[in-house]
Amino acid sequence: xxxxxxxxxxxxxxxxxTKVNCxxxxxxxxxxxxxxxxxxxxDETLAAxxxxxxxxxxxxxxxxxxxxxxxxxxSATDHGxxxxxxxxxxxxxxxxxxxxxxxxxxxGFHTDVTAAALAEARWGAGAGxxxxxxxxxxxxxxxxxxxxxxxxxGLSHAELGHLRPxxxxxxxxxxxxxxxxxxxEGLASGPAIRARTGRAAExxxxxxxxxxxxxxxxxxxxxxxxxxxxxxxxxxxGGVMTGMPHLFPRVRAAMTRSLGxxxxxxxxxxxxxxxxxxxxxxxAGPLGAVLLGxxxxxxxxxx
Amino acid sequence: xxxxxxxxxxxxxxxxxTKVNCxxxxxxxxxxxxxxxxxxxxDETLAAxxxxxxxxxxxxxxxxxxxxxxxxxxSATDHGxxxxxxxxxxxxxxxxxxxxxxxxxxxGFHTDVTAAALAEARWGAGAGxxxxxxxxxxxxxxxxxxxxxxxxxGLSHAELGHLRPxxxxxxxxxxxxxxxxxxxEGLASGPAIRARTGRAAExxxxxxxxxxxxxxxxxxxxxxxxxxxxxxxxxxxGGVMTGMPHLFPRVRAAMTRSLGxxxxxxxxxxxxxxxxxxxxxxxAGPLGAVLLGxxxxxxxxxx
Numbered sequence: 001x002x003x004x005x006x007x008x009x010x011x012x013x014x015x016x017x018t019k020v021n022c023x024x025x026x027x028x029x030x031x032x033x034x035x036x037x038x039x040x041x042x043d044e045t046l047a048a049x050x051x052x053x054x055x056x057x058x059x060x061x062x063x064x065x066x067x068x069x070x071x072x073x074x075s076a077t078d079h080g081x082x083x084x085x086x087x088x089x090x091x092x093x094x095x096x097x098x099x100x101x102x103x104x105x106x107x108g109f110h111t112d113v114t115a116a117a118l119a120e121a122r123w124g125a126g127a128g129x130x131x132x133x134x135x136x137x138x139x140x141x142x143x144x145x146x147x148x149x150x151x152x153x154g155l156s157h158a159e160l161g162h163l164r165p166x167x168x169x170x171x172x173x174x175x176x177x178x179x180x181x182x183x184x185e186g187l188a189s190g191p192a193i194r195a196r197t198g199r200a201a202e203x204x205x206x207x208x209x210x211x212x213x214x215x216x217x218x219x220x221x222x223x224x225x226x227x228x229x230x231x232x233x234x235x236x237x238g239g240v241m242t243g244m245p246h247l248f249p250r251v252r253a254a255m256t257r258s259l260g261x262x263x264x265x266x267x268x269x270x271x272x273x274x275x276x277x278x279x280x281x282x283x284a285g286p287l288g289a290v291l292l293g294x295x296x297x298x299x300x301x302x303x
Numbered sequence: 304x305x306x307x308x309x310x311x312x313x314x315x316x317x318x319x320x321t322k323v324n325c326x327x328x329x330x331x332x333x334x335x336x337x338x339x340x341x342x343x344x345x346d347e348t349l350a351a352x353x354x355x356x357x358x359x360x361x362x363x364x365x366x367x368x369x370x371x372x373x374x375x376x377x378s379a380t381d382h383g384x385x386x387x388x389x390x391x392x393x394x395x396x397x398x399x400x401x402x403x404x405x406x407x408x409x410x411g412f413h414t415d416v417t418a419a420a421l422a423e424a425r426w427g428a429g430a431g432x433x434x435x436x437x438x439x440x441x442x443x444x445x446x447x448x449x450x451x452x453x454x455x456x457g458l459s460h461a462e463l464g465h466l467r468p469x470x471x472x473x474x475x476x477x478x479x480x481x482x483x484x485x486x487x488e489g490l491a492s493g494p495a496i497r498a499r500t501g502r503a504a505e506x507x508x509x510x511x512x513x514x515x516x517x518x519x520x521x522x523x524x525x526x527x528x529x530x531x532x533x534x535x536x537x538x539x540x541g542g543v544m545t546g547m548p549h550l551f552p553r554v555r556a557a558m559t560r561s562l563g564x565x566x567x568x569x570x571x572x573x574x575x576x577x578x579x580x581x582x583x584x585x586x587a588g589p590l591g592a593v594l595l596g597x598x599x600x601x602x603x604x605x606x
Contacts, residue, residue: 069567084567131457145531147450147457154434154450154533155570162530162565164523166467179565220467224527227465228448230457262465262482264372264387267458 008060008297011053011103012289014112015066015095017087017139020045022052023286024059028123032056034286042082042093050102061300063108063293064096065115065285068142072110072157080109106300108292111157115288116237116280117144118151122291124279125235133231134278135161135221136238141185143221147230150295161185165220166258171213188217190240201239206246214240215247219254222275226259226268233267237278251275311363311600314356314406315592317415318369318398320390320442323348325355326589327362331426335359337589345385345396353405364603366411366596367399368418368588371445375413375460383412409603411595414460418591419540419583420447421454425594427582428538436534437581438464438524441541444488446524450533453598464488468523469561474516491520493543504542509549517543518550522557525578529562529571536570540581554578 007026014021018039025031033056037048053062069083080096100107117134126132130149136142141161145152152158162183176195177186186192193201197210204210218236225234241247252271259268268274280287310329317324321342328334336359340351356365372386383399403410420437429435433452439445444464448455455461465486479498480489489495496504500513507513521539528537544550555574562571571577583590 147455152450152455152531152533155535156532156566156568158532159530159566160527163527164469164561166469179563180561224463224466227462228455228531229459229461230455232458258467258483260482263459263462265459 007294009058010290010293010297011056011059011062011105012286012293013049013062013064013099014115014285014289015039015045015049015064016112016285017067020049021286021289022049023290024056025287025290027290028280028283028287041089046093046095046098049099053099053103059105059293061106061108061293061297062099062103063115063289063291063296064099065110065112065289065292066095068111068113068157069159070095070109070111070157072153073155080107106293106296108289108294108296110151110153110292111142111144112285112288113142114144114146114151114153114157115292116278116284117146117235117288118149118291119280119284119288120235120237120278121146121149123287124284125276126233127279129232131230131232133225133228133234134284135218135225135234135236137188137218137236137240138190138238141189141221141238143225145225145228145230152230160221160224161189163221163224165217168213168216171216173213184217184221188214188240193240202243211247211250215250215254218247218251219258222251222255223258226255226263226274233273234275235278236275237281237284241277242281248275248277310597312361313593313596313600314359314362314365314408315589315596316352316365316367316402317418317588317592318342318348318352318367319415319588320370323352324589324592325352326593327359328590328593330593331583331586331590344392349396349398349401352402356402356406362408362596364409364411364596364600365402365406366418366592366594366599367402368413368415368592368595369398371414371416371460372462373398373412373414373460375456376458409596409599411592411597411599413454413456413595414445414447415588415591416445417447417449417454417456417460418595419581419587420449420538420591421452421594422583422587422591423538423540423581424449424452426590427587428579429536430582432535434533434535436528436531436537437587438521438528438537438539439541440491440521440539440543441493444492444524444541446528448528448531448533455533463524463527464492466524466527468520471516471519474519476516487520487524491517491543496543505546514550514553518553518557521550521554522561525554525558526561529558529566529577536576537578538581539578540584540587544580545584551578551580
């Protein structure tokens with residue numbers, strides 16, 4: 001027996017609204033297998049995931065990165081379950097306890113966006129930074145925050161896409177959030193942009209005036225994240241940001257304008273390195289699930 | 304030599320704008336000495352603190368809870384220093400490195416409000432809760448957040464009193480924040496209330512219409528803190544909240560209204576137990592400093 005430097009293999013599961021990515025890996029350059037499954041009913045989907053993991057050997061832990069809302073509170077009776085969701089059939093579904101029991105391995109469980117934040121901090125646009133915020137702007141707007149290399153959480157996971165932003169003067173469009181109308185998600189998500197302009201975000205011209213409101217609102221979110229004190233960098237991904245290079249300078253400028261010289265931190269003042277595009281794209285979710293599994297394993301073994 | 308269950312003595316220093324509280328203690332029921340010093344120039348003040356600690360024997364670590372902004376980033380060259388502050392003479396003052404070197408003990412350093420959050424979570428209104436937010440509403444509005452019993456931080460400490468809140472319809476008063484005008488601190492701090500009404504907050508009648516705007520704005524802050532996912536409870540203290548019982552129900556109602564049914568968490572839905580008055584009053588700062596010292600000691604000894 002010799003000591004080995006190889007990190008253990010992890011089974012990572014990114015459970016999304018339309019598909020599940022299963023990955024057997026110990027890092028981005030050490031992926032042994034990858035399987036994609038459609039997300040259908042809870043039972044059918046989880047049984048298919050279990051069948052994939054049944055075919056894999058030698059994984060030491062499992063990480064699950066799920067769409068939310070989910071219960072990540074280890075002291076709660078519903079830990080590992082999906083909470084109230086509009087997704088038919090999924091409310092109350094036990095995910096993490098079922099999978100963890102089935103395979104009898106340490107099992108990490110968090111939101112897909114928190115997992116993506118972990119992956120971007122370890123291997124992506126924040127590589128080497130232990131403190132990072134990740135924002136996905138797509139069908140919804142999700143925020144994952146990492147401090148000291150661990151998810152920032154407690155009672156629950158972040159839902160900061162539902163902050164209520166100050167609006168641009170004269171902009172009183174009602175927004176699309178069924179709870180808040182004009183919260184950040186209700187004003188700047190893909191569906192909000194489509195509802196407001198009649199066009200998909202990716203087909204909207206860079207000089208369309210709707211972008212002013214979107215950039216302003218996302219700048220308000222960055223203002224809030226900077227004030228949290230946590231991130232050394234803010235990483236922006238998701239369908240609305242990806243391939244939209246004109247949006248980054250405008251969002252950075254909106255943040256800087258909103259902070260108004262407050263926070264005398266050179267890291268924040270240099271908005272071009274403080275607010276950056278995601279580095280891992282669609283790989284962030286499954287790789288983040290692997291990191292959740294690694295952290296569950298470390299907690300289990302006391303490392 | 305026999306093992307002892309007594310926790311080690313800590314020298315706690317709460318460095319405030321007008322006074323410094325020095326405490327030799329291992330908890331709220333085990334205070335050996337307490338000395339108060341006026342805050343004057345940096346050198347005079349820190350020399351007086353050192354003289355107090357010179358007279359104390361047997362403390363194992365030091366905790367410093369300071370007014371901000373301060374550098375708490377251990378990887379920064381200015382760690383332990385005061386950052387740009389309007390307080391004359393204090394910008395750039397080295398506090399924690401000077402004290403730590405002088406006494407050669409593990410030295411914790413954080414903001415006074417983060418320390419108060421730690422103390423409220425351990426011994427105060429959140430006793431037994433590892434995840435808590437503490438808000439002080441006084442001369443300024445400060446937020447301290449604790450997750451898993453540790454301060455939530457990274458690049459810096461929280462400055463969430465400078466969030467920009469959505470305003471009550473028709474309320475366009477400019478606010479007093481020199482950076483943001485109508486941020487939360489610029490609208491709901493003691494000086495903001497005085498600027499708006501011409502009266503000190505503690506002399507303002509409960510039915511004064513100014514309270515509506517204050518409650519609404521503080522409700523926006525609680526909305527944001529709840530969305531962070533961290534707190535199992537939010538503790539409100541400071542001069543504007545203390546002895547203002549009418550304000551608590553209004554702030555809770557404003558939060559609940561703003562969340563609009565989002566976050567299906569019973570802890571948040573029960574606003575009366577989710578948002579509560581501070582339990583330690585002025586003791587939170589020095590006791591929090593003791594906890595900062597305890598955490599520095601634990602990090603040093605690897606416990």
